[in-house]
Amino acid sequence: MSSTIPSEGAALTAAAQSSVRVDTAEIFVTDTGGDRPAVVMLHGGGPGANGVSNYSRNIDALAQRFRVIIPDMPGYGRSTKHVDHTDPFGFLAEAIHGLLDALDLRTAHLVGNSYGGAAALRLALDHPSRVGKLVLMGPGGIGTTRGLPTKGLKSLLAYYGAGGPSKDKLAHFIRTYLVYDGTTVPDELIDLRYQASLDPEVVADPPLRRPSNPRTLWRMDLTRDRRLRQLRTPTLILWGRDDKVNRPSGGPLLLNLMPNAELVMTSHTGHWMQWEKAELFNDLVSEFLSATSTWAHR
Numbered sequence: 001m002s003s004t005i006p007s008e009g010a011a012l013t014a015a016a017q018s019s020v021r022v023d024t025a026e027i028f029v030t031d032t033g034g035d036r037p038a039v040v041m042l043h044g045g046g047p048g049a050n051g052v053s054n055y056s057r058n059i060d061a062l063a064q065r066f067r068v069i070i071p072d073m074p075g076y077g078r079s080t081k082h083v084d085h086t087d088p089f090g091f092l093a094e095a096i097h098g099l100l101d102a103l104d105l106r107t108a109h110l111v112g113n114s115y116g117g118a119a120a121l122r123l124a125l126d127h128p129s130r131v132g133k134l135v136l137m138g139p140g141g142i143g144t145t146r147g148l149p150t151k152g153l154k155s156l157l158a159y160y161g162a163g164g165p166s167k168d169k170l171a172h173f174i175r176t177y178l179v180y181d182g183t184t185v186p187d188e189l190i191d192l193r194y195q196a197s198l199d200p201e202v203v204a205d206p207p208l209r210r211p212s213n214p215r216t217l218w219r220m221d222l223t224r225d226r227r228l229r230q231l232r233t234p235t236l237i238l239w240g241r242d243d244k245v246n247r248p249s250g251g252p253l254l255l256n257l258m259p260n261a262e263l264v265m266t267s268h269t270g271h272w273m274q275w276e277k278a279e280l281f282n283d284l285v286s287e288f289l290s291a292t293s294t295w296a297h298r
Contacts (some may be wrong), residue, residue: 011063022098028078029058030070033063038108039289040096042116044241045177045208046258047159047170050077054113057278065286074115075207079223083207086216089141092119096262097127109289111135113274114246115208118222127229134235135285138243141222142250152177152245160206167194179268228257236260236288239268
């Protein structure tokens with residue numbers, strides 16, 4: 001079943017929405033851009049997140065050159081509310097791998113922000129032949145066993161903890177830790193995210209939580225994966241220098257581990273580069289994913 005969704009942007013106005021069955025899960029997908037090279041955009045893991053809201057300033061621009069596919073990852077939006085917490089990145093990677101199968105996509109480019117970046121990288125490690133190019137924006141899972149969690153990550157993980165979710169907690173997290181300048185975040189965005197964060201299934205079983213098993217924590221540090229040094233997938237790493245959720249030092253760390261990567265870091269930018277520096281993000285990603293790109297090649 002498909003429908004149109006309201007938006008000021010032409011691409012989103014014409015986008016189709018559907019629920020796609022992947023094994024026992026339903027993944028809600030927004031699909032726009034027509035018969036062009038496919039780009040799957042994976043959102044971050046903050047409370048109330050979903051695909052379209054995460055990339056609201058990017059979809060129209062990218063849909064001019066690509067078929068843009070934006071799923072709500074399991075645990076978020078209108079998708080099934082279940083995540084395997086023993087191996088969350090692997091679980092999400094397999095869900096997106098199944099989505100590629102369901103959409104009859106032999107390969108696709110992947111764009112991943114934060115939690116979605118970790119899922120995208122894990123998918124490329126597990127199934128490299130299915131991924132054309134990678135764009136990783138402040139990805140999770142980079143050096144996570146090499147120091148204590150950041151204040152931003154602690155705030156994120158505490159959202160469903162003591163006292164439960166609240167609009168004040170969410171506003172503080174987004175305006176203090178996700179962006180460089182919190183005054184740029186409108187109240188409407190906070191309200192939408194807050195209402196989504198109150199889904200009873202999510203409150204009962206938050207999709208992103210602090211690992212209780214040391215093995216899980218070790219598995220979630222993708223820089224410990226020996227396959228990373230052999231991954232030939234052309235990769236663009238984007239990181240805000242003022243990221244308070246995932247440490248900016250992860251950018252150079254990942255660059256030095258991956259054999260076919262490029263790194264762009266921007267000043268006065270927090271964890272939401274795609275939102276804070278939307279025009280630059282759109283230009284960089286469009287050029288990198290272009291078939292005629294002079295960036296990294298296999």
